Amino acid sequence: MKKLNLNATKAIDSLTNFIKSTVNNAGFSKVVLGVSGGVDSSLSAFLSVQALGAKNVLVLRMPYKTSSQESLEHANLVIEQLRVPSLTIDISEAVDAVLVNFPDASPVRRGNVMARIRMINVYDQSAAFPGLVVGTGNKTESLLGYSTLHGDGAFDFNPLVDLYKAQVRQLAAELGVPRPIIEKPPSADLWVGQTDEEEIGFTYDEMDRLLYALVEEGLSSRDCLEAGFSEEFVQTIVSRVKKYRFKSTLPLVGSVGQFPLADLEKLPAFI
Secondary structure (H helix, E strand, C coil): CHHHCCCHHHHHHHHHHHHHHHHHHCCCCCEEEECCCCHHHHHHHHHHHHHHCHHHEEEEECCCCCCCHHHHHHHHHHHHHHCCCEEECCCHHHHHHHCCCCCCCCHHHHHHHHHHHHHHHHHHHHHHCCCEEECCCCHHHHHHCCCCCCCCCCCCEECCCCCCHHHHHHHHHHHCCCHHHHHCCCCCCCCCCCCHHHHHCCCHHHHHHHHHHHHHCCCCHHHHHHCCCCHHHHHHHHHHHHHCHHHHCCCCECCCCCCCHHHHHHCHHHC
């Protein structure tokens, strides 16, 4: 994991400058984002405050009736520590209205509706505040297609898309994101007991190491097998990246100097 370590000071400076210039170039001074209580959205909030000042960052909590109380409490930790303006919007009625004719909708369908209803609220508040919408997805998730189009995959710009999950945790620790948020199992909190790693089938540490080798180091699948990764693991991850490539054609994103997702097909594994 040492290869994944960034120069935290330089990375934070790069991303805060990116936020500031993107917002200013668009003629805005403010931003809006949803904070789930997870490390990714927390880092986006901390970076935004460092770039623009607390009064210019509106944070939204958007619980569904089955949402974890811990997630709400962790989101509140961010709000209190940063002293940002905030709103709590219960999305239960709106989600249930969409699915009223589909009571047997799968957890994935229901979770996608939640994500999209949340983004409707974020964009509505972006018009009221007003401010640009900040994305909260990291590079690992983007490569794997682990997001909902027009839900958490929607934003005006995203400062995190060049950060692997391990690097999100590194920068979050550097900026003082509360430790309980950094250390808890990642979860989109779309249904009771859901965790990202259980749903995907591998740990973020495993996936970060392989994706870093494939993307940043430009190794082929065969190179990764020779480096000790299992064949099933490599095939599963490479296949998933290819399958969900359509999701990672993204709006403006920040960079810390690593390999850009836009050039992914230039790498041996994804030709």
